[in-house]
Amino acid sequence: MDTVILESCHSTWVFDSARMRFCRILKGIEFAKRSVSTEWRPYWDLEINPGDETFTVYLNATRTRVIRSWRHTKDCVQCGGHETTELSLEDIRHAVHV
Numbered sequence: 001m002d003t004v005i006l007e008s009c010h011s012t013w014v015f016d017s018a019r020m021r022f023c024r025i026l027k028g029i030e031f032a033k034r035s036v037s038t039e040w041r042p043y044w045d046l047e048i049n050p051g052d053e054t055f056t057v058y059l060n061a062t063r064t065r066v067i068r069s070w071r072h073t074k075d076c077v078q079c080g081g082h083e084t085t086e087l088s089l090e091d092i093r094h095a096v097h098v
C-alpha cells in the first residue's frame with residue numbers, strides 16, 4: 001500500500017497515492033472496538049505546506065473543489081495539543097478495509 005498518513009486534530013487522513021483515493025479515520029470514535037473510517041473518495045492532488053502545517057486536498061483536475069485542513073502537531077495551536085491518539089499502521093490497515 002502506497003500511503004501518506006496525515007494527522008489532523010479530529011481524524012487520521014489516509015491517502016492511497018497509488019490509486020488516488022483517500023479516507024479519514026475518525027478519532028475518539030469506535031464501533032465494535034474498531035476505529036470508524038469514512039468511505040474512500042477519489043482525489044486529484046495533495047499539497048502539504050510545511051510552513052504553516054496546513055494541507056490541501058484537490059478533488060478535481062481543475063482544482064475548484066478543495067478541502068483544507070490542519071496537521072495536528074505536538075504543541076497544536078488548533079486544539080491545544082490535547083488529542084494524543086496515534087494509530088499504528090496496523091490500526092490503520094484494520095480500519096480502512098484495504
Ligand SMILES: [Zn+2]
Pocket residue numbers: 008009071072073076077078079080081082083
Ligand atoms: Zn490538534
